[in-house]
Amino acid sequence: MTNKAIAQAFQELANLMELHQENPFKIRSYQNAYITLRKLTEPLSEMSVEDISAIKGVGAAISGKIQELVQFGKMETLEKYRAKTPEGIQEMLMVKGFGPKKVQVVWQDLGVESIGELLYAINENRLLELKGFGAKTQEELRRQLSYFQRTKHQFHYGALIGTAEALVRDLQEALPETLVSLTGAIRRCDNVLDGIDILIGQETLPAGNAQWDTLQLTLAGEGTWKGSTADEIPVTVHLCAPEQWGSRLFTTTGSPSFLQAFTQEFSIPTVAVEDEIFRLAGLPAIAPEMREDDWSVALAKAHNLPALLVEKDIRGVVHAHSTYSDGIHTVAEMAAYSRAQGFDYLVMTDHSQAAFYANGLSVERVLAQHAEIDQLNRELAPFRIFKGIESDILSDGSLDYEEEILQQFEVIIASVHSGLKMDREKATQRIVRAVENPYTHILGHPTGRLLLSREGYPLDHRRIIDACAANGVAIELNASPYRLDLDWSWIPYALEKEVWISINPDAHSREGIHDIRFGVCSARKGGLPAASCLNALDAAAFATLIQRKRQ
Ligand SMILES: [Zn+2]
């Protein structure tokens, strides 16, 4: 074991003990050991016990622990602290600028146990209420945590697409005559990605562009180069002759199971334009997002491909938070922004009273917000704000207010935010009960998952979708790139049951509204047409539909 590794073991021990609020003197001595041992030039593994004990600041206890490490490769005390600390918390301690004191606060006060959960809490401005945190700390932490996650090999679609599009744009500017496109999983808009794939329609690697040169591409196979961006996002570059562009774009875009299903019946000719492949096969073109498996091939063969939803089909912002609960902009700001972005309506859905951690609305504050919305609606017409709430689904499946208050809302989104550790039967029953509540309009983020960090409770999706169909309840596709919940793979079944899907940004700020884009991408993967999307309805049709539930 190297001195560096030994020193780091003491640093980790000091951090874990501080996290568990142990004796500060002991912690200090381990911190000092870290500093001393790190600087030591003579290898500890070759020193005698006496020599080790003679090092300044190393007493009998630390000397013993060094022996343990040298002899067995581990230290019992350290293992003990590791065992009682969740893995995600240990990981947080490795994030730059995030010391044990702050980790302890988010762990204890927010109950957050993984970096993904923490990023989501930041997204909801939950750290602002904590002692020792402010807007600046929160922002810096968001940066550090995203960086840490990015370097862990898997990425949210939303974390990569900006960088990917900028790369393509730069390259296209440098090579105006050459075809350049995203390809692979990012072109299919997969929810999580391993990196960025780019196809270039020339056989030699372009150079001369500063941004591009930092990728440091190296040959990884015929016509394939690999490298990474300055912040360590893997980039794969595929090269091809212009006359092969269509074929290469097709073969690098489709998932293996899609390509297998396709080639079982059709050949892939060498063509310059991708659509030619479909035309020659006698099929309608399958959108890149749907090239995941044999399902879309079957639909194409039956000439039954849906006319997919596009972002500009979305007419209303459904599911948004304001300063009444955990958003950072006021109702007026959220409404003005939605209107300026070209939307016709906003469904304001702050948290309900049980969500104390999110400043959920008491009955009094609900009424105050309704008065404010009435006033704003007079000012902003024909733009319309609907009075909504994101009601917690309580542990028994009931909603979070008495009936006379529930009646006052125009739109109710019912969501689970607590008691997430349920088995499949319990979770399904709890949600079915909420769906059966006559006041529920939309089931919010059905599984509670956070992509790359929390699985979400297991659900009997069929039973949930059947219950939504039976009770005229729409299902949210939560458009946050951390959630994308309902998973797109359940959209076909929801369509079969004629259940509306609502693409909801769950915006906690004005800018959060733009997450709708990610929801649309995911919805397209599941084959959602605009005609089955609840918030593709205009304000009048939306109002009629939700009122029907109240009659
Ligand atoms: Zn929610």
Ligand SMILES: [Zn+2]
């Ligand atoms: Zn929400």
